[in-house]
Amino acid sequence: MTYASSKTKESRVTQSGEILFEDVSKTFESEQIPAVDSISLQVAAGDLVVFLGPSGSGKTTLLKMVNRLYEPTSGKIWIGNEDIQRLPLNDLRRQIGYVIQQVGLFPHMTVKKNISVVPRLLDWEKNQIQSRVEMLLELTGLPNTYLERYPNQLSGGEQQRVGLARALAADPDILLMDEPFAALDAINRERLQKELLRLHCKLDKTILFVTHDVEEALLLADKIAVLQKGKLVQYDTPIDLVTKPKNSFIKELVGTNNILRRLSLVSIKSVVKAQDHESLRKNPVNQGADLFPAISTGEDLRSALSLLLSSGSDYLRVEDSSGTAQGLISMDDLRKMLMSDNLAEKKKCDEISD
Amino acid sequence: MEIFRDAYNYFLLNQSFFWEATGDHLILSFSALGISLLVAFPIGLWIAKKKNISQVVINVFNAMRVVPSLAILFLALPYLGLGFVPSLIALTVLAFPPVLISTYTGIRGVNPSVIESASGMGMTKAQVLTQIEIPLAIPAIVSGIRIASVEVISSATLASFIGGGGLGDFITRGFALYDVPVMLVGAIPVALLALLSEIFWSTIIKKYPVQ
Numbered sequence: 001m002t003y004a005s006s007k008t009k010e011s012r013v014t015q016s017g018e019i020l021f022e023d024v025s026k027t028f029e030s031e032q033i034p035a036v037d038s039i040s041l042q043v044a045a046g047d048l049v050v051f052l053g054p055s056g057s058g059k060t061t062l063l064k065m066v067n068r069l070y071e072p073t074s075g076k077i078w079i080g081n082e083d084i085q086r087l088p089l090n091d092l093r094r095q096i097g098y099v100i101q102q103v104g105l106f107p108h109m110t111v112k113k114n115i116s117v118v119p120r121l122l123d124w125e126k127n128q129i130q131s132r133v134e135m136l137l138e139l140t141g142l143p144n145t146y147l148e149r150y151p152n153q154l155s156g157g158e159q160q161r162v163g164l165a166r167a168l169a170a171d172p173d174i175l176l177m178d179e180p181f182a183a184l185d186a187i188n189r190e191r192l193q194k195e196l197l198r199l200h201c202k203l204d205k206t207i208l209f210v211t212h213d214v215e216e217a218l219l220l221a222d223k224i225a226v227l228q229k230g231k232l233v234q235y236d237t238p239i240d241l242v243t244k245p246k247n248s249f250i251k252e253l254v255g256t257n258n259i260l261r262r263l264s265l266v267s268i269k270s271v272v273k274a275q276d277h278e279s280l281r282k283n284p285v286n287q288g289a290d291l292f293p294a295i296s297t298g299e300d301l302r303s304a305l306s307l308l309l310s311s312g313s314d315y316l317r318v319e320d321s322s323g324t325a326q327g328l329i330s331m332d333d334l335r336k337m338l339m340s341d342n343l344a345e346k347k348k349c350d351e352i353s354d
Numbered sequence: 355m356e357i358f359r360d361a362y363n364y365f366l367l368n369q370s371f372f373w374e375a376t377g378d379h380l381i382l383s384f385s386a387l388g389i390s391l392l393v394a395f396p397i398g399l400w401i402a403k404k405k406n407i408s409q410v411v412i413n414v415f416n417a418m419r420v421v422p423s424l425a426i427l428f429l430a431l432p433y434l435g436l437g438f439v440p441s442l443i444a445l446t447v448l449a450f451p452p453v454l455i456s457t458y459t460g461i462r463g464v465n466p467s468v469i470e471s472a473s474g475m476g477m478t479k480a481q482v483l484t485q486i487e488i489p490l491a492i493p494a495i496v497s498g499i500r501i502a503s504v505e506v507i508s509s510a511t512l513a514s515f516i517g518g519g520g521l522g523d524f525i526t527r528g529f530a531l532y533d534v535p536v537m538l539v540g541a542i543p544v545a546l547l548a549l550l551s552e553i554f555w556s557t558i559i560k561k562y563p564v565q
Contacts, residue, residue, distance in 0.1 A: 069473070089476075090478055091476070092476070093473070093476030094475065098471065098474040098475055100470070100474075101467075104471035105468075105471075106468060106472070106490075107468070108489045108490055108492075108562075108563055108564045117472075117477075118476065121475070121481070150563050150564075176474075
């Protein structure tokens with residue numbers, strides 16, 4: 001199954017997923033204080049960047065300037081080498097996927113019609129649209145039988161999957177997601193977050209994701225931009241945000257002192273790598289390794305801690321996805337990891353197995 | 355029962371006149387509806403987009419609704435004279451407010467986030483209007499047409515007073531002759547027609563995917 005639909009790639013007005021915000025400000029007519037206050041920010045192609053902040057922080061405004069639902073009062077936004085201000089508005093929008101909270105689906109259109117909105121705007125051929133829609137349903141985990149259903153016949157989680165499929169329909173380089181999971185119940189939200197991570201690893205899209213939910217930001221982001229009152233306070237990887245917060249606002253927001261949260265951001269793989277393999281092999285306890293509970297390299301240290309506590313064992317046996325032993329970890333390793341300054345970020349795509 | 359039998363006999367004796375009157379009645383009603391739809395629907399769309407004038411227009415038309423249909427007919431008389439055209443104009447004016455107001459409320463009632471989603475995906479303003487806003491406003495618009503239809507079909511009876519023809523002719527005739535069965539030959543079909551149009555439009559609304 002090839003994902004890319006090469007047909008329309010050449011005719012695009014932008015060719016890149018790299019986004020650059022250059023001193024961008026936005027002041028709404030009716031307001032005195034700028035909603036977005038001279039923000040400069042670079043988003044690497046293929047990254048999932050979360051705009052995190054309380055309501056009124058300007059995160060949604062910043063997002064909507066990328067597809068020009070709002071125009072900046074000053075500053076520029078670049079996609080690749082293109083100043084988006086100079087591009088034809090609707091051409092730009094048709095190649096940026098857009099997902100919003102809850103009701104973005106068109107209630108009078110079937111799932112198929114909803115997903116194919118942008119391809120139809122781009123005048124794709126009928127059979128190309130059909131195969132594309134079927135492919136996207138499979139990609140987002142929806143059954144083929146849903147093609148002719150209407151949005152109100154689907155659950156909230158299913159609707160948001162359709163929303164995601166619709167945003168991906170014309171194979172955009174960039175996806176904008178404005179609190180897409182905020183209206184879902186906890187179970188569905190978690191499921192869709194994982195699904196989004198899987199898709200992001202698989203599809204290599206630049207994703208800008210707005211949320212006020214810290215847990216969600218830490219789980220999804222390659223990098224997080226924390227906004228407060230229209231200003232960019234810190235732009236860093238989740239682990240750096242937690243371990244090296246720039247001020248007390250961020251410290252409180254991300255819960256720097258929350259040890260479990262720190263542990264949840266580090267993968268077991270990085271611990272195993274940090275260990276001296278020679279000494280590990282000589283270690284006599286390694287002989288009875290089969291007796292220890294097993295944990296996969298893709299899990300994080302929080303799960304390891306929980307397994308250590310619940311099993312009562314002193315060691316855990318680390319296995320990769322094929323079941324091959326990679327080493328052992330103990331409570332001591334966890335403590336060391338927690339103290340060390342250079343925590344290696346868990347590679348989000350490691351835990352995704354197809 | 356006697357009355358109905360007499361009415362039926364009168365109908366049998368005057369069949370050609372009856373069918374002609376029914377035809378006139380339908381032509382009058384459909385034309386009035388059609389014209390008001392052609393005029394009121396675009397105006398409704400237009401004022402839905404113009405916040406500053408919409409309230410004024412809506413208030414004017416709401417006020418017009420209060421004027422009884424008979425009054426509109428008789429107001430037309432001195433200016434337009436007798437016959438089909440003045441009746442048509444009066445009925446068109448009558449059908450105007452429900453169509454216009456329902457178009458306006460239907461368009462304004464479309465969820466703003468749906469519209470934002472559509473334009474955010476790269477639909478032009480015209481595409482948003484024709485592919486999103488109008489289809490989503492259809493249930494409201496159709497219910498406006500439904501109200502207008504019933505009003506027009508029943509009020510078309512009054513056209514007979516100013517020489518507009520239609521089933522009202524039996525009613526005026528029966529009234530003049532003080533003959534209830536003759537009146538019924540006009541009244542019953544009008545009631546049936548109004549009922550039919552009611553059923554027709556509500557079926558259409560029910561079949562539409564969004565409510």
